[in-house]
Amino acid sequence: MTAKLNARGDVAVLVPAAGAGLRLGPGGPKALRPLAGEPLLVHAVRRVAASPSVRLIVVAAPAAEVEAVRALLTPVAPVTVVAGGAERQESVALALAAVPPEIGIVLVHDAARALTPPAVIEAVAAAVRAGRPAVIPVLPVVDTIKEVTADEVVLGTVDRAVLRSVQTPQGFQHSVLAAAHAAAADPLTDDAGLVEKAGIEVACVPGSELAMKITRPLDLILAEALLAHPQ
Numbered sequence: 001m002t003a004k005l006n007a008r009g010d011v012a013v014l015v016p017a018a019g020a021g022l023r024l025g026p027g028g029p030k031a032l033r034p035l036a037g038e039p040l041l042v043h044a045v046r047r048v049a050a051s052p053s054v055r056l057i058v059v060a061a062p063a064a065e066v067e068a069v070r071a072l073l074t075p076v077a078p079v080t081v082v083a084g085g086a087e088r089q090e091s092v093a094l095a096l097a098a099v100p101p102e103i104g105i106v107l108v109h110d111a112a113r114a115l116t117p118p119a120v121i122e123a124v125a126a127a128v129r130a131g132r133p134a135v136i137p138v139l140p141v142v143d144t145i146k147e148v149t150a151d152e153v154v155l156g157t158v159d160r161a162v163l164r165s166v167q168t169p170q171g172f173q174h175s176v177l178a179a180a181h182a183a184a185a186d187p188l189t190d191d192a193g194l195v196e197k198a199g200i201e202v203a204c205v206p207g208s209e210l211a212m213k214i215t216r217p218l219d220l221i222l223a224e225a226l227l228a229h230p231q
């Protein structure tokens, strides 16, 4: 059944899904690869559409798959599909261009974080609504972290108490994200990084282990297991 989005919602969610998935190994674009019989992108969009604040979803698809992605998502939720770019940051900028100015809060997600619970999406949106210009979901780092040289010799141990592993969706006041992208020079790995460069404070909220990024083959196995044993 097609989900209905909240016409009174104040949040647009961008879902970059144009990546190749090289680290997952040979196969088609990662967002279209199956997880428990459905493409990763379907899992991701279904959870975004289940978030009550969401009024608009914009997916950045691989350029050759725009029509196929539109057809794939039609039964899942109403979505706008645009062609993505060569880098994640470019895909986000192209999706952002499809968001009308009257939507005040923009969240940037990853199709690859396909199992992110709606509660995380809502928590990020709520923190932006409460006045934060930029908000990211994070988890504590569980491994000991070493700083090393180029030839893999340890320089020292980093204090992990001050480190966080960063997830998506990352939430922004629309104007803050638009200005950060307009000023962007070199590509960064996340949108909050662009906002940090502009000197704007980025706040953290708790993330979720379910929001893991499906990056390597083991991640697909873990995601299948999580779906088989819902938390």
Ligand SMILES: Nc1ccn([C@@H]2O[C@H](COP(=O)(O)OP(=O)(O)OP(=O)(O)O)[C@@H](O)[C@H]2O)c(=O)n1
Binding pocket: 015, 016, 017, 018, 019, 020, 021, 022, 023, 024, 030, 031, 060, 084, 085, 086, 087, 088, 089, 091, 092, 110, 111, 112, 113, 213, 214, 215
């Ligand atoms: N040019 C790109 C590259 C990435 N992404 C999206 O950004 C998210 C996070 O990227 P990542 O998980 O690194 O995906 P890939 O770039 O596909 O992975 P890899 O680096 O292994 O190729 C994914 O949903 C991916 O589809 C995108 O929209 N456009």
Ligand SMILES: C[C@](O)(CO)[C@H](O)COP(=O)(O)O
Binding pocket: 088, 110, 166, 167, 168, 189, 190, 191, 213
């Ligand atoms: C945006 C992100 O998912 C936050 O952790 C991450 O930075 C994407 O990085 P990738 O190298 O493009 O997977």
